[in-house]
Amino acid sequence: MRTVRAAETAPTLHPWRVHAEGLRVRAGRHLAIDGLDLSLRPGVHGVLGPNGAGKTTLMRALATVVEPAAGALTLLGAHVDGRANLRAVRRRLGYLPQQFGFYPRFTVREFITYMAWLKEMPKAATPDAVQRAIDRVGLTNKADAKMKTLSGGMLRRAGIAQAVVNDPELLLLDEPTVGLDPEQRLEFRDLLRELGADSCVLVSTHLVEDVVAACTDVLLINEGRLLFQGTPDDLIARGGEHDAGDSPAERGYSALLRQHRSTV
Numbered sequence: 001m002r003t004v005r006a007a008e009t010a011p012t013l014h015p016w017r018v019h020a021e022g023l024r025v026r027a028g029r030h031l032a033i034d035g036l037d038l039s040l041r042p043g044v045h046g047v048l049g050p051n052g053a054g055k056t057t058l059m060r061a062l063a064t065v066v067e068p069a070a071g072a073l074t075l076l077g078a079h080v081d082g083r084a085n086l087r088a089v090r091r092r093l094g095y096l097p098q099q100f101g102f103y104p105r106f107t108v109r110e111f112i113t114y115m116a117w118l119k120e121m122p123k124a125a126t127p128d129a130v131q132r133a134i135d136r137v138g139l140t141n142k143a144d145a146k147m148k149t150l151s152g153g154m155l156r157r158a159g160i161a162q163a164v165v166n167d168p169e170l171l172l173l174d175e176p177t178v179g180l181d182p183e184q185r186l187e188f189r190d191l192l193r194e195l196g197a198d199s200c201v202l203v204s205t206h207l208v209e210d211v212v213a214a215c216t217d218v219l220l221i222n223e224g225r226l227l228f229q230g231t232p233d234d235l236i237a238r239g240g241e242h243d244a245g246d247s248p249a250e251r252g253y254s255a256l257l258r259q260h261r262s263t264v
């Protein structure tokens, strides 16, 4: 007889938007997430970690692109496993992958409308939702430009717009600030704060300062596990004057990794 895990019998009306226990996720043959426990409420969660830590793999699992190899994962109250029908959860998700595909001849508006259709948004509400998403990322005057004519930063912003078009309850942004100019990065921080008021937003980045400025919660992932979860102030408090980094938060980040490496 199959053992029923506690997570499978738990009531679905819990406060967590994301709940993972002993999560394992493969990237190719490699176990990139290896025994991760995580509980997230609404807010903006900054995901930090060195190259290869497993951030992208975690995002892919939370976006239901890749199925967990083991452990329990609950997204927006739904258990994610091989038997689950994830269609309803996917309608409530937004995901910006590190690299996203698009038809270069589509205009920005056509691209985001197409993504809204893929997310099964009601047809009547789509044009207004698309316009709002375009305005939110500052692409109003590029709405009818073809995707192939956009700069790298503008493309990233179009990617963010498609992720937020359905007002997702769970929003996953994998390195969204790559290519954004300083002014756009500041505006993006405001957008994150606004989105995090109601939604559970995960933002993976290497820019520790973006996390401190815009996140309510910091996650540090290393070797497929959660090494630290706390507020930006908790992260800053971990750093000492001799730790590497240009800011108190970067020194906190370095200190946590150094302490972890010295204990393994």
Ligand SMILES: Nc1ncnc2c1ncn2[C@@H]1O[C@H](COP(=O)(O)OP(=O)(O)OP(=O)(O)O)[C@@H](O)[C@H]1O
Residues within 6 Å of the ligand: 027, 028, 029, 030, 031, 032, 049, 050, 051, 052, 053, 054, 055, 056, 057, 058
């Ligand atoms: N297709 C694959 N086949 C084998 N190993 C992979 C594959 N994709 C990723 N990996 C490995 O899985 C681990 C986690 O990769 P992942 O891309 O999730 O890390 P990351 O934290 O997002 O890194 P970065 O900061 O460089 O984007 C790395 O060691 C990587 O080499």
